[in-house]
Amino acid sequence: MQRFMITGGNRLSGTVKVSGSKNATLPIMAASLLLDGKCTIRGVPRLRDVAVMRELLIYLGASVVWEKDVMHIDTQGVGYQDVSEELMRRMRASNLVLGPLISRYKYARISYPGGCDIGSRPMNFHLKGLQTMGVSIKEKFGYITAEAKKLKGSEIYLDMPSVGATENLIMAAVLAKGTTVIRNAAREPEIVDLQNFLNCLGAQVKGAGTDTIKITGVNGLNGAEYTVIPDRIEAGTHMVAAAITRGDVLVTNVIPEHLEPVINKLREAGVYVEVKDDQVRVAMDKKPLAVDIKTMPYPGFPTDMQPQFMAFMTLAEGTSVISETIFENRYKHVMEFRRMGADIRLEGHTAVVRGVPGLSGACVEATDLRAGAALVLAAMAGENGTVLDQVEHIDRGYERLENKYNALGARIIRVHS
Ligand SMILES: CC(=O)N[C@H]1[C@@H](OP(=O)(O)OP(=O)(O)OC[C@H]2O[C@@H](n3ccc(=O)[nH]c3=O)[C@H](O)[C@@H]2O)O[C@H](CO)[C@@H](O)[C@@H]1O
Ligand SMILES: C=C(OP(=O)(O)O)C(=O)O
Secondary structure (H helix, E strand, O other): OEEEEEEOOOOOEEEEEOOEOHHHHHHHHHHHHHOOOEEEEEOOOOOHHHHHHHHHHHHOOOEEEEEOOEEEEEOOOOOOOOOOHHHHHOOHHHHHHHHHHHHHHOEEEEEOOOOOOOOOOOOHHHHHHHHHOOOEEEEEOOEEEEEOOOOEOOEEEOOOOOHHHHHHHHHHHOOOEOEEEEEOOOOOHHHHHHHHHHHHOOOEEEOEOEOEEEEEOOOOOOOEEEEOOEOHHHHHHHHHHHHHOOOEEEEEOOOHHHHHHHHHHHHHOOOEEEEEOOEEEEEOOOOOEOOOEEEOOOOOEOHHHHHHHHHHHOOOEOEEEEEOOOOOOOOHHHHHHHHOOOEEEEEOOEEEEEOOOOOEOOEEEOOOHHHHHHHHHHHHHOEOEEEEEOOHHHHOOOOOHHHHHHOOOOEEEEEEO
16 A cells, blocks of 8 residues: 655645646557557556556557557457456456457457446446447346447437447447447547547547547558647646645646636636646635536536545635536545545535635545545645555556656655555
């Protein structure tokens, strides 16, 4: 187990560069399984989840060479294998191999994926969409078996704009016979990135970024090089870090358009935010005003920023109402914030956060990835020292977060126990 010892009370100042997007890299790596050849992905973040996806590809027979932020994947001659349950359980995004495997081999058997405990996260939309494409699905003893003679282009309507289901279905449709239309598709920037990557390989995908995506099946794909987009959630986390510590930070390598909901809420809270090309400067020198947040699919306020924003609101002037509409169990950080002196009342899917004058250091636990990041922010803004356990969760989605913040003036020590 690893923990952070965080000394609070330091303003962050300086420049921090955002790494490549986790949620874009993972589906792009999975999509490489559609190819019988080589591709190179640039801007790959050094994260635990990316390492797990790499292991998964290697387990399936691919060669994966990962140097700094460049990954060379060779899927020539990869034959079918059932995916090991141990690997599937290590993260939620392992489910993204289902679409490519069924598309390439017309057969896939996977166990249900694992991942952070933020909700039940079923796969019914993924499976219903595949069934529409002619795939027979059997679910037994925690395993999903998908089988088809051939995949046929179809009209699919998603009951909810699920990110993973949209990605799995795009990947399943790329080599299918005919045209697939996905309606009520998720519109996240990571889906646009997947479309752009697939089209570089020779796929015909159109409409990502809107709620209707059209995929015309092709016979095969060719190799390519691709650079993933910057991570908008990492960027948003740094922006809140600057604001909560009353600092002044330039966040570089960002696509500001992807951050509009976060930028708007920060400004509403009284934070100075200056946007220029691929950089955002965030400065704050007073107590924030309380603002309300409701998480929504993109372009709404991202659920992956809810815990970090809640950390900020614990110190606001007034009362903030935060509604989590995406994941039913994404409030585990509330208990941890309370240990630090926050005043938060939970009413179903709503958290009522009454700003307090200050937070104090405490022994807390990173219950999941974003909860962990949010606790780092709270601890940096708090008084005294905080001991944050289970920081392995944070390593799933941030490249050495402590190094980035220490370079800005924070005091965070990683301890291995
Ligand atoms: C690797 C990756 O990109 N992860 C992101 C992705 O997760 P993920 O793709 O798992 O999230 P989804 O968009 O699928 O989930 C949204 C909601 O739909 C529900 N649902 C989903 C699929 C399904 O078949 N049935 C069903 O009921 C989920 O339980 C959840 O309540 O989008 C989430 C929502 O923006 C983000 O928090 C995650 O960081
Ligand atoms: C919930 C997240 O990721 P995943 O879907 O991989 O669990 C996240 O990135 O905040």
